[in-house]
Amino acid sequence: LKSPYHGGHLEVIVGPMFSGKSEELIRRLNRAVIAxxxxxVFKPAIDDRYHSTHVASHAGRVTPAIAAHSTAQVRELLRGHGELLDLGEPGLPDVVGFDEAQFFDAGLVPLALELADQGVRVILAGLDLDFRAEPFGVMPDLLSRAESVEKLTAICVVCGAPATRTQRLIGGQPARRGDPVVMVGAAESYEARCRVHHVVGD
Ligand code: ADP
Structure with a gap:
C-alpha cells in the first residue's frame, strides 16, 4: 500500500452523522491491515478507563479499537505498553486511526502532529460541525493541518439532497442553540439534513 506521501502525514475524514465517516475509516484501516x-485505532471512552471496543459504522461494519479517556492515555498506550495494542513487536504502529475525533481533548492536535513527524500515517474521522452547524472542537485545527481532507455528505432525510449538517431533535423538536450538548434523560435523536432543512431553535 504505497502512500502518496513521503513518510508520516495526517488524513482527516469529516461530514455530518450518517455520511460514512466510520465506513471510510474502516475501509482505509482494512487496506492497511491487508498490506x-x-x-x-482509538475512540473516546465515556468512562475514565481504557478498554477494548470497536469502531462500528451505521451499516454494521466493525473493526477493533481501544476506547481511551484522554489523549494522554492514548499517548501512554502508544509509548510504553505496545503489548496492549497487540502490535506483535515494540515501536509505533504504521497507522494510527481515531474515530469520533471531535470528542477528544485539545491534546489530540500535538499528538497527531508528533506521530506524523515520527513517520506514522494518522487517520482522523469526526464531525466537522456540531448540531448548531458550528465548527466542532479540535476539528478545525486538524483540518487546517492535514495533508489530506475528505468531506463526505449523507442524504437529507427531508428532501434527499446531499446532507452536510446534523439535525439534533429533542422530543421530536429541533434542539435550541443554548441546549447543552449532553442532556440527561431527554429523548434525543439525530438526522442528516441539508443546509435548507437544518433547523436550530432560538
Ligand atoms: P458516520 O460515521 O459518518 O456517522 P457511518 O459510516 O456510521 O457514518 O454510516 C454510514 C451509513 O449510514 C450509510 O452507508 C447508510 O447505510 C446509513 N445511513 C442511514 N441514514 C443515512 C442517511 N440519511 N444518509 C446516508 N446514509 C445513511
Whole structure:
C-alpha cells in the first residue's frame, strides 16, 4: 500500500452523522491491515478507563479499537505498553486511526502532529460541525493541518439532497442553540439534513 506521501502525514475524514465517516475509516484501516501494516485505532471512552471496543459504522461494519479517556492515555498506550495494542513487536504502529475525533481533548492536535513527524500515517474521522452547524472542537485545527481532507455528505432525510449538517431533535423538536450538548434523560435523536432543512431553535 504505497502512500502518496513521503513518510508520516495526517488524513482527516469529516461530514455530518450518517455520511460514512466510520465506513471510510474502516475501509482505509482494512487496506492497511491487508498490506501487513501495524494498525492501532482509538475512540473516546465515556468512562475514565481504557478498554477494548470497536469502531462500528451505521451499516454494521466493525473493526477493533481501544476506547481511551484522554489523549494522554492514548499517548501512554502508544509509548510504553505496545503489548496492549497487540502490535506483535515494540515501536509505533504504521497507522494510527481515531474515530469520533471531535470528542477528544485539545491534546489530540500535538499528538497527531508528533506521530506524523515520527513517520506514522494518522487517520482522523469526526464531525466537522456540531448540531448548531458550528465548527466542532479540535476539528478545525486538524483540518487546517492535514495533508489530506475528505468531506463526505449523507442524504437529507427531508428532501434527499446531499446532507452536510446534523439535525439534533429533542422530543421530536429541533434542539435550541443554548441546549447543552449532553442532556440527561431527554429523548434525543439525530438526522442528516441539508443546509435548507437544518433547523436550530432560538
Ligand atoms: P458516520 O460515521 O459518518 O456517522 P457511518 O459510516 O456510521 O457514518 O454510516 C454510514 C451509513 O449510514 C450509510 O452507508 C447508510 O447505510 C446509513 N445511513 C442511514 N441514514 C443515512 C442517511 N440519511 N444518509 C446516508 N446514509 C445513511
Amino acid at each position: 501487513r501494516q501495524r494498525v492501532a
